[in-house]
Amino acid sequence: MNYVDLDPALQPLIESYLEPADRDRLAPVLTALGADAAERLAPLADVADKNPPTLAQFDREGDRVDAIDYHASYQELQKAAYEEYGLSALSHRGLHGWDDLPPHLVKYILSYVFVQAEFGLACPVSMTDAAARTLRKFGEGQQITEAIDRLISTDPDHRFTGAMFMTEIHAGTDIAQTSTVAERDGENWKLSGRKWFASNPDADIILTLARFPGGDDTTRGVGLFMLPKRRPDGSKNSYVIDRLKDKLGTRSMPSGEVTLDGAYAVQVGKLERGFRQMAEMVNTSRLSNAMRATALMRRSINEALAHARTRVVFGKPLIEAPLMRMTLLPLQAEAEAALGLVFYCGDMLQRGDAGDESAAAQIRVLTPLAKHYICKRARFVTGEAMEIRGGRGYIEEWPDARLVRDSHLGSIWEGSSNVIALDVLRCMRKQDTHRLLAKTMEEKLTPITLAEAGPEVRELLTRWTAIVDRGDVILGAEPDVAEALIGGYADDLAQLIMATLLLEQADAEVTRDTNFRKLLVAKAFIGGNISADETAVVDTLAHFEDIVDGASVTREALSSLPAPVA
Structure with a gap:
């Protein structure tokens, strides 16, 4: 089985959007990933979902370590994502036959196929990519240059993962309420505060927001900082992971509560533009959310079709029932429409990065539009697909329940649907x-x-x-x-x-x-x-x-x- 072969919309869109040379380079890795995702990665994801990570706050000597232990299945998925396929590096360096940067769409296409097997890991993969993009765009200095180099590495002994710590108890949607504070510490900063929902909390490089001295009480009083897991001298940075979250979905990937206690940090860009700069990372992750929701739709439809073709009811395959076809066809149309929008967004992002002002304005509003609509529809499509499998679909031994659980996250992460809709309104008012x-x-x-x-x-x-x-x-x-x-x-x-x-x-x-x-x-x-x-x-x-x-x-x-x- 190959997820690429099961997707009737993917190859024609690739032919429409990518140049022949890019298609030729993509074809072998896409074919390999399609088979790998179906045969190796999807079973690993099932195991990882049932064996979530655990937190050891202290070692046996009583020293604070905050070490997260991952199941072997998740570690193998990490190796595939970061090293074998380089999903977090594809927008930043030549891989898979490209000497220069591949088009952004290559990353979205390969990630779309990967996510059909494993959704949870795609969050830190996306944040690693987005952190590198944000640091490259706004940061400067040797420490940031070294961080970027390691965030985009596929070398297992050199690569870093990234994260963003934004959410606080009173400062999720309303960033102006951020209570984490930054104090000058020579050329750099010390951060103190508590981040309430931090995914990939043991990341090597974290981008976070904090109030700086003299800043006002709006979002212009919040600066952007790079928080490394380790100080330049190699010692553990001054923050702790208080606990891991017990989540509805994405169980394979840890999210936690983190307390910063004078943690070493490096300023990124202009202090008063911290929130606007962090928005670069958030918007990149929002588009990835739409892509991931589309992948969940596709996988759930594949599962529903496979069941309907083999399930015999009243002497006939279920797929021959007119009402079943009337149920499945709109789901197929939704998934194909969503994939078309993801392709268009990826193309507009490419053109906007190249200086096309119209494309840049479009992607600014297309990103929240795609996240708002596609992530909501993924909840419906995965739910309908689970119902098609019936009682089996409700049982955790089948993938449908995991797909439904994971689908609810897209409408919450990086801004709930109401927040995203208000972002659309801001775009309309501005441009x-x-x-x-x-x-x-x-x-x-x-x-x-x-x-x-x-x-x-x-x-x-x-x-x-x-x-x-x-x-x-x-x-x-x-x-x-x-x-x-x-x-x-x-x-x-x-x-x-x-x-x-x-x-x-x-x-x-x-x-x-x-x-x-x-x-x-x-x-x-x-x-x-x-x-x-x-x-x-x-x-x-x-x-x-x-x-x-x-x-x-x-x-x-x-x-x-x-x-x-x-």
Whole structure:
């Protein structure tokens, strides 16, 4: 079994977004990872989930050590992620045949396949990548240069992992309430305070926030600091891990409470811009959250399809039941739409980093939009997939329960859904990003001349006009009204973007391969999510097997669908 082969949407998107030379370099490592994830890593993840890490605060001599012991299964997963596939290093150095940096999408593609096996470890992998990016962008000095070098290393004897300690008891969403304080200590700083929810708490390099002397009581009074696990002289830094969290999901990966007691730290960037600089790390992790949620959808659908094909009910395979197909098809459409948005976000991040101002503005709002919508939908998709397996799915011996537990985290980590929706509102207020997105998406729809897509193109163009008007109303409303409305608006905006990208990809696949399969997926998604037309979804059921298996669909085969409305 190979997770890449089971995904009908992945390879066509790779062909649309990556240059031929990048596709050629990616192909062998992607094929290897797809098989490895299914055959080796997924069973390891099952074992790691049932054998969570433990904390030893003292050694047998009574000295404080705060050592976290990991099960061998998790250690093997770490080796695969950090060393064999270099997932945290891919945005920073040449690997897997690239002499220069691979496109950002390569990291997201490989991580997407890896996460289908193991979700928990993907959090520290993402934070390690994001820490290196943030330090490279804002930090300076020899200690930070050395930290970056080790964060992006794949050498088991040299590599570091990263983390971010932000959340305090009263300062999760409201960073202005941060109570950790920083005091000058020569050229560097000493930090004291308590971080209440810190994932990967034994990381080698931590980015954290603290109040600095003379700062005001807003987020401009919070600075960004690099907190190494060990001081420059090799001694243990002055902080302790009080306990590990007992979590609903991501049980394989530790999260803990940490107390800083005059801990050695290095300033990163300008003190008064600490929160804005930390936002770079947070936003990178938010996009990874959307990618990870998409991977959970994909794995859960694979599990549901496998069950439905082998489960016999009343003398027939369950997958032949019309209602079961009507249950599975929207899940497939959701997963493919989410993957298309992740690809587009990765491409916009690449273009924004290269200096494209429009792309930079888009990724700024696309990141919270993707996290807001996809992470919520992952909870639904994994739950539906578990129900398809029935009682077995509810039993921990099968992966469905773990997928459901893990899926709830995406909507909480790096900002809960309401926080994320308010971030969308800030983007709209600052740059009219709803208008920028509408203009960009209309430019994608207008050139599509495919007759079979005509009704959907017209539907989306009409809805783009309407959603811009809705956005203008929200921006003109009283603040309380705008905040009340932005959650639903963000979901609708995300769905319109995903639907547009599905049609764009469908047009590309018809042009490139004369394959109408993606158009059927687009019709199912638009019918189920945009126009609320169940008959449009039912009409595509005749091609259910082609859709879920990734088979080629000819124009002639579409004759079972109703003729387009003039």
